[in-house]
Amino acid sequence: xxxxxxxxxxxxxxxxxxxxxxxxxxxxxxxxxxxxxxxxxxxxxxxxxxxxxxxxxxxxxxxxxxxxxxxxxxxxxxxxxxxxxxxxxxxxxxxxxxxxxxxxxxxxxxxxxxxxxxxxxxxxxxxxxxxxxxxxxxxxxxxxxxxxxxxxxxxxxxxxxxxxxxxxxxxxxxxxxxxxxxxxxxxxxxxxxxxxxxxxxxxxxxxxxxxxxxxxxxxxxxxxxxxxxxxxxxxxxxxxxxxxxxxxxxxxxxxxxxxxxxxxxxxxxxxxxxxxxxxxxxxxxxxxxxxxxxxxxxxxxxxxxxxxxxxxxxxxxxxxxxxxxxxxxxxxxxxxxxxxxxxxxxxxxxxxxxxxxxxxxxxxxxxxxxxxxxxxxxxxxxxxxxxxxxxxxxxxxxxxxxxxxxxxxxxxxxxxxxxxxxxxxxxxxxxxxxxxxxxxxxxxxxxxxxxxxxxxxxxxxxxxxxxxxxxxxxxxxxxxxxxxxxxxxxxxxxxxxxxxxxxxxxxxxxxxxxxxxxxxxxxxxxxxxxxxxxxxxxxxxxxxxxxxxxxxxxxxxxxxxxxxxxxxxxxxxxxxxxxxx
Amino acid sequence: xxxxxxxxxxxxxxxxxxxxxxxxxxxxxxxxxxxxxxxxxxxxxxxxxxxxxxxxxxxxxxxxxxxxxxxxxxxxxxxxxxxxxxxxxxxxxxxxxxxxxxxxxxxxxxxxxxxxxxxxxxxxxxxxxxxxxxxxxxxxxxxxxxxxxxxxxxxxxxxxxxxxxxxxxxxxxxxxxxxxxxxxxxxxxxxxxxxxxxxxxxxxxxxxxxxxxxxxx
Numbered sequence: 001x002x003x004x005x006x007x008x009x010x011x012x013x014x015x016x017x018x019x020x021x022x023x024x025x026x027x028x029x030x031x032x033x034x035x036x037x038x039x040x041x042x043x044x045x046x047x048x049x050x051x052x053x054x055x056x057x058x059x060x061x062x063x064x065x066x067x068x069x070x071x072x073x074x075x076x077x078x079x080x081x082x083x084x085x086x087x088x089x090x091x092x093x094x095x096x097x098x099x100x101x102x103x104x105x106x107x108x109x110x111x112x113x114x115x116x117x118x119x120x121x122x123x124x125x126x127x128x129x130x131x132x133x134x135x136x137x138x139x140x141x142x143x144x145x146x147x148x149x150x151x152x153x154x155x156x157x158x159x160x161x162x163x164x165x166x167x168x169x170x171x172x173x174x175x176x177x178x179x180x181x182x183x184x185x186x187x188x189x190x191x192x193x194x195x196x197x198x199x200x201x202x203x204x205x206x207x208x209x210x211x212x213x214x215x216x217x218x219x220x221x222x223x224x225x226x227x228x229x230x231x232x233x234x235x236x237x238x239x240x241x242x243x244x245x246x247x248x249x250x251x252x253x254x255x256x257x258x259x260x261x262x263x264x265x266x267x268x269x270x271x272x273x274x275x276x277x278x279x280x281x282x283x284x285x286x287x288x289x290x291x292x293x294x295x296x297x298x299x300x301x302x303x304x305x306x307x308x309x310x311x312x313x314x315x316x317x318x319x320x321x322x323x324x325x326x327x328x329x330x331x332x333x334x335x336x337x338x339x340x341x342x343x344x345x346x347x348x349x350x351x352x353x354x355x356x357x358x359x360x361x362x363x364x365x366x367x368x369x370x371x372x373x374x375x376x377x378x379x380x381x382x383x384x385x386x387x388x389x390x391x392x393x394x395x396x397x398x399x400x401x402x403x404x405x406x407x408x409x410x411x412x413x414x415x416x417x418x419x420x421x422x423x424x425x426x427x428x429x430x431x432x433x434x435x436x437x438x439x440x441x442x443x444x445x446x447x448x449x450x451x452x453x454x455x456x457x458x459x460x461x462x463x464x465x466x467x468x469x470x471x472x473x474x475x476x477x478x479x480x481x482x483x484x485x486x487x488x489x490x491x492x493x494x495x496x497x498x499x500x501x502x503x504x505x506x507x508x509x510x511x512x513x514x515x516x517x518x519x520x521x522x523x524x525x526x527x528x529x530x531x532x533x534x535x536x537x538x539x540x541x542x543x544x545x546x547x548x549x550x551x552x553x554x555x556x557x558x559x560x561x562x563x564x565x566x567x568x569x570x571x572x573x574x575x576x577x578x579x580x581x
Numbered sequence: 582x583x584x585x586x587x588x589x590x591x592x593x594x595x596x597x598x599x600x601x602x603x604x605x606x607x608x609x610x611x612x613x614x615x616x617x618x619x620x621x622x623x624x625x626x627x628x629x630x631x632x633x634x635x636x637x638x639x640x641x642x643x644x645x646x647x648x649x650x651x652x653x654x655x656x657x658x659x660x661x662x663x664x665x666x667x668x669x670x671x672x673x674x675x676x677x678x679x680x681x682x683x684x685x686x687x688x689x690x691x692x693x694x695x696x697x698x699x700x701x702x703x704x705x706x707x708x709x710x711x712x713x714x715x716x717x718x719x720x721x722x723x724x725x726x727x728x729x730x731x732x733x734x735x736x737x738x739x740x741x742x743x744x745x746x747x748x749x750x751x752x753x754x755x756x757x758x759x760x761x762x763x764x765x766x767x768x769x770x771x772x773x774x775x776x777x778x779x780x781x782x783x784x785x786x787x788x789x790x791x792x793x794x795x796x797x798x
Contacts (some may be wrong), residue, residue, distance in 0.1 A: 191669065194636070194667075195671060197628075197633040198663060198665075199657075200633065200655070201656055201657075201661060202682065203657050203660065203733040203734055205657050214684070217671070217672065290792070300678065303682055304691070306684050308686055360759075387725045525758060
């Protein structure tokens with residue numbers, strides 16, 4: 001009775017709620033924020049000459065001089081900016097145009113289902129698949145061969161091109177679906193249909209209404225995810241290794257080479273470069289804010305002129321056409337992984353192998369069995385950890401009856417906004433000092449830094465959309481806070497919980513740099529192996545690893561979809577994606 | 582200026598038409614009221630006339646404005662204004678910029694356009710509120726701003742979807758007078774959907790009831 005009265009009356013937050021919040025806050029601060037800051041600090045120290053582990057103990061600018069003297073650094077920086085800014089800008093334009101073109105013609109759920117495979121697929125698998133399709137002996141060249149009269153694979157540089165085109169395409173395959181999903185969810189908070197009707201009744205074409213009225217409302221809701229995309233695109237390692245230019249490569253790849261060079265003296269310029277990578281991302285954020293400011297002024301000037309303009313419809317058609325092409329290329333890449341893993345003889349210019357074989361799959365003992373086991377173990381451990389922390393955080397907010405502060409929201413995004421390479425090396429230095437590096441626990445923890453934000457973001461909206469009447473009714477029946485959580489909230493939120501878990505698994509499986517650095521190269525996962533193999537000539541084995549790497553998140557997503565369907569088969573109120581979906 | 586509707590009916594996919602085919606003639610400066618039970622498709626009728634039907638809905642019949650067939654024109658080319666009960670001011674723009682968005686393109690030049698918007702604000706009793714956030718306006722102020730935004734686009738007809746139902750009784754009467762006076766002044770035909778018989782009475786115009794089509798009839 002006391003609990004019931006308390007829950008309904010809404011007096012001061014209960015002390016258990018406060019305690020829970022404190023525990024969660026400490027866990028996030030100590031487990032996520034501090035390590036990132038400490039990692040940045042250690043990296044910066046090494047960048048300015050202090051790395052006691054290799055006997056460097058004097059503060060100096062020598063690492064920066066060494067970095068500046070590296071051949072190709074200027075080109076490398078230009079490439080990094082070109083691919084990073086280019087991919088982000090293109091992804092944004094394509095996603096916005098496609099959103100405008102399909103909105104109202106396709107339900108959010110159908111769209112979400114279409115996008116899921118692209119969101120689930122790890123970056124490295126997408127990159128390897130694209131490399132298979134784009135390469136001079138890939139499907140595109142084979143399809144063109146009869147027309148172009150090629151009797152052997154053409155001598156063209158299509159993958160690892162010096163302009164970073166293949167890398168930009170690879171990033172688009174991952175980033176456009178991500179931004180589309182983010183935009184669709186932002187649009188659900190805006191009265192789109194009504195505003196479009198008003199705009200058109202005032203004489204503006206559909207496309208112009210999107211640009212002048214809808215997108216300015218969407219932007220504040222997607223700014224943070226766009227910054228995540230920007231930071232990622234500027235500092236991506238695995239995709240850049242597989243698809244990007246190789247000599248010189250982008251900055252992040254160049255740094256990885258330096259960090260893993262046999263000469264430990266190179267660790268100093270590598271650290272300086274990692275700092276530079278961080279500065280590059282920070283400057284890009286600044287640029288984004290400047291563009292936002294400028295865009296606002298120009299937009300307002302344009303809007304006040306009242307021009308009804310030409311129809312923007314052809315532009316929308318063009319962007320959705322390009323988006324479809326990008327996604328088809330990505331899907332073909334996924335298919336190519338499977339086909340190559342099963343191919344035996346596949347001669348030019350046949351579209352399919354002449355003979356098939358399971359040989360590449362037949363020897364799990366030699367490698368992929370172990371890598372799969374590590375990957376599954378890491379995925380479940382990190383996701384479990386992240387999910388527990390996220391539920392504790394959200395439940396703490398509920399019990400304290402508090403909305404999330406803006407700084408807390410920013411804290412959640414922090415690990416996604418700082419380039420991995422800028423703090424992971426420094427973190428590893430710390431781990432080595434405490435003799436923690438190279439173990440499973442270290443890798444679980446490093447991966448959880450990136451899994452937690454995504455799980456938290458995925459779970460927050462559905463959690464808040466839960467009908468508050470349900471826990472209130474439970475409280476009125478005498479259920480205490482823990483029983484309300486276990487017996488009411490979590491079962492009702494099963495679908496979003498599983499979706500968040502699937503996202504967590506996909507993020508964990510995709511981690512390359514944290515696994516490599518914190519595992520000290522000793523913990524082989526599907527991703528680290530696939531990236532290593534991607535430069536080898538045996539496409540069959542590479543295909544096996546990349547297929548498994550992509551297949552694991554797909555399987556988990558399928559389970560996340562099926563389990564609620566089965567569990568709730570007699571509960572119509574819980575079908576259809578659950579609250580907030 | 583007149584709005585003429587002949588044999589208009591709307592259906593969703595293969596379902597039967599929402600209401601019996603409608604014939605209607607609205608004279609210039611006149612407000613015709615459409616009433617009828619909930620769910621019969623009064624708002625959908627306005628959507629059909631304005632060209633805003635959502636995917637899945639199809640219409641038959643014709644809409645003519647001043648003798649001109651507009652049935653096959655996109656909504657932006659019809660010049661038929663639209664007013665909702667919640668005003669639907671764009672939340673990211675200031676009150677004045679909402680009006681500037683509506684202001685017809687024929688008025689050119691920064692100063693002239695600004696002056697036109699300021700004049701409209703004054704007419705609506707919103708003088709000096711150009712920079713205000715629309716969310717901080719009262720319900721009546723919002724409704725007047727939305728009406729001015731619509732009128733600044735120089736529409737040839739006006740559709741009102743329960744425009745006053747969010748206002749309290751005192752404001753409702755004032756807003757009604759304000760809206761109908763503007764409609765008369767500009768001599769444009771208007772079609773209003775409402776639940777409130779007092780709204781219908783205040784128009785002084787014809788009242789029409791939507792009915793479902795009798796099976797076999």
